[in-house]
Amino acid sequence: MSVLRPLDKLPGLNTATILLVGTEDALLQQLADSMLKEDCASELKVHLAKSLPLPSSVNRPRIDLIVFVVNLHSKYSLQNTEESLRHVDASFFLGKVCFLATGAGRESHCSIHRHTVVKLAHTYQSPLLYCDLEVEGFRATMAQRLVRVLQICAGHVPGVSALNLLSLLKSSEGPSLEDL
Amino acid sequence: MKEEPVVTAATEKPGGKGGALGGRGGALGPFPGVHLVAGKATFSECVCLLSGSLSSQPAMEEQPQVQDADEPADSGGEGLAGGPPQVAGAQAARSEDRMTLLIRLRAQTKQQLLEYKSMVDASEEKTPEQIMQEKQIEAKIEDLENEIEEVKVAFEIKKLALDRMRLSTALKKNLEKISTQSSVLMDNMKHLLELNKLIMKSQQESWDLEEKLLDIRKKRLQLKQASESKLLEIQTEKNKQKIDLDSMENSERIKIIRQNLQMEIKITTVIQHVFQNLILGSKVNWAEDPALKEIVLQLEKNVDMM
Numbered sequence: 001m002s003v004l005r006p007l008d009k010l011p012g013l014n015t016a017t018i019l020l021v022g023t024e025d026a027l028l029q030q031l032a033d034s035m036l037k038e039d040c041a042s043e044l045k046v047h048l049a050k051s052l053p054l055p056s057s058v059n060r061p062r063i064d065l066i067v068f069v070v071n072l073h074s075k076y077s078l079q080n081t082e083e084s085l086r087h088v089d090a091s092f093f094l095g096k097v098c099f100l101a102t103g104a105g106r107e108s109h110c111s112i113h114r115h116t117v118v119k120l121a122h123t124y125q126s127p128l129l130y131c132d133l134e135v136e137g138f139r140a141t142m143a144q145r146l147v148r149v150l151q152i153c154a155g156h157v158p159g160v161s162a163l164n165l166l167s168l169l170k171s172s173e174g175p176s177l178e179d180l
Numbered sequence: 181m182k183e184e185p186v187v188t189a190a191t192e193k194p195g196g197k198g199g200a201l202g203g204r205g206g207a208l209g210p211f212p213g214v215h216l217v218a219g220k221a222t223f224s225e226c227v228c229l230l231s232g233s234l235s236s237q238p239a240m241e242e243q244p245q246v247q248d249a250d251e252p253a254d255s256g257g258e259g260l261a262g263g264p265p266q267v268a269g270a271q272a273a274r275s276e277d278r279m280t281l282l283i284r285l286r287a288q289t290k291q292q293l294l295e296y297k298s299m300v301d302a303s304e305e306k307t308p309e310q311i312m313q314e315k316q317i318e319a320k321i322e323d324l325e326n327e328i329e330e331v332k333v334a335f336e337i338k339k340l341a342l343d344r345m346r347l348s349t350a351l352k353k354n355l356e357k358i359s360t361q362s363s364v365l366m367d368n369m370k371h372l373l374e375l376n377k378l379i380m381k382s383q384q385e386s387w388d389l390e391e392k393l394l395d396i397r398k399k400r401l402q403l404k405q406a407s408e409s410k411l412l413e414i415q416t417e418k419n420k421q422k423i424d425l426d427s428m429e430n431s432e433r434i435k436i437i438r439q440n441l442q443m444e445i446k447i448t449t450v451i452q453h454v455f456q457n458l459i460l461g462s463k464v465n466w467a468e469d470p471a472l473k474e475i476v477l478q479l480e481k482n483v484d485m486m
Contacts, residue, residue, distance in 0.1 A: 007299055011292050014285060041284065091299070125321075155292035156284075162295075167328060 004052065005089040006096050009062035016154035017045040017061050018146065021052060021084055022069030023077040027102065027133045034143035042156050044147065052084035064154040065096050067146065070117055072103040072110045095162030096153050097126045105132040127169040452478060
């Protein structure tokens with residue numbers, strides 16, 4: 001399929017699937033490992049992809065959360081993300097998409113300005129998380145957060161839905177006027 | 181045959197709301213779906229109620245699990261009747277796990293069903309076909325978000341009111357048992373009252389201080405304004421004086437008077453010179469007579485004066 005839709009398949013019982021999209025394979029793999037180490041009542045499935053569209057030959061379960069990993073050190077990763085965003089259905093952006101910016105720790109290596117990513121997240125009305133995926137401690141914390149968000153998006157937490165979480169996570173001000 | 185360990189395990193679970201499962205089974209509310217079976221119902225009855233309330237497709241997937249759960253329950257009961265207590269304990273723990281799993285799965289499926297239903301409802305709503313400008317779309321999004329926030333707030337307030345009602349009924353029921361002299365509840369209430377009095381007092385104090393501050397600020401402002409106006413007056417006066425002075429200096433009359441004065445001075449000087457020369461020419465000893473001395477020596481003074 002060329003466009004990912006959120007609710008076109010029935011959910012697997014007690015399973016939650018997350019799709020990590022990013023150009024850095026090593027980072028994604030490490031993040032996936034940290035997530036799988038987390039204590040979680042439901043079964044986790046982590047899919048990694050370099051870019052969308054995903055090949056339709058594979059039979060994959062319903063994807064509950066997509067995380068676009070943007071590496072602030074390389075412009076190619078931002079480009080790749082923007083291209084992949086076109087293959088995602090609009091109804092996914094109701095809380096089931098998240099942006100993760102990595103590499104903000106080393107300011108001298110950053111070739112993408114932080115405001116670009118902020119603007120991107122604001123355009124798509126999705127939360128933006130910052131994490132230095134190379135540092136073990138930060139990665140473990142981020143994995144915990146992602147697991148919790150994934151559980152909510154998969155519907156495993158009664159009383160909280162993905163849209164609810166999105167409105168909770170929204171910051172009260174978008175990118176400042178000077179940047180827009 | 182009563183399966184005791186399972187039932188007691190069920191009642192030990194934390195955070196439960198008492199009430200029969202059947203009564204709440206139909207409502208799809210956002211409240212947590214964990215409901216306890218009160219008292220004497222058996223495990224199998226509980227399981228049947230669970231499978232009855234699941235109306236969506238995953239219910240069929242759960243049936244084999246339900247049957248699995250029945251078996252260890254039975255074997256648990258048999259194990260108790262005549263087996264080693266350790267095996268019974270392990271099997272009871274497993275059935276307890278299965279119970280937890282089932283309840284969790286039920287909550288999950290409820291939540292997922294709610295999500296699908298809301299998506300179906302949303303897609304039935306007609307979206308406007310005309311192309312709107314981005315600003316209008318953003319304004320519309322904001323309005324919709326405000327609606328969501330209002331509904332959330334209303335819900336939270338209602339929940340709060342319900343909780344308060346529950347609390348007050350529980351208190352009412354317990355008050356008959358509590359002696360008014362000594363109990364933790366009364367101590368808490370008294371402490372609450374004291375704290376409230378303290379709060380009110382400090383609020384009153386801070387209000388008074390703010391009033392004083394405000395008065396002082398007003399006075400300062402008034403003083404500033406008064407001094408400003410005074411300074412302005414002084415400045416205008418000075419300016420007027422300067423202007424008057426300048427105009428006076430430039431007026432015609434003064435020039436004429438000055439010219440006359442100059443003329444007179446010249447005439448006087450000439451006359452003085454004449455006198456001096458007369459005196460000197462007459463070869464009189466002018467140093468002895470003070471009047472003559474004065475005339476001779478006066479020349480310097482006059483010129484300096486002008």
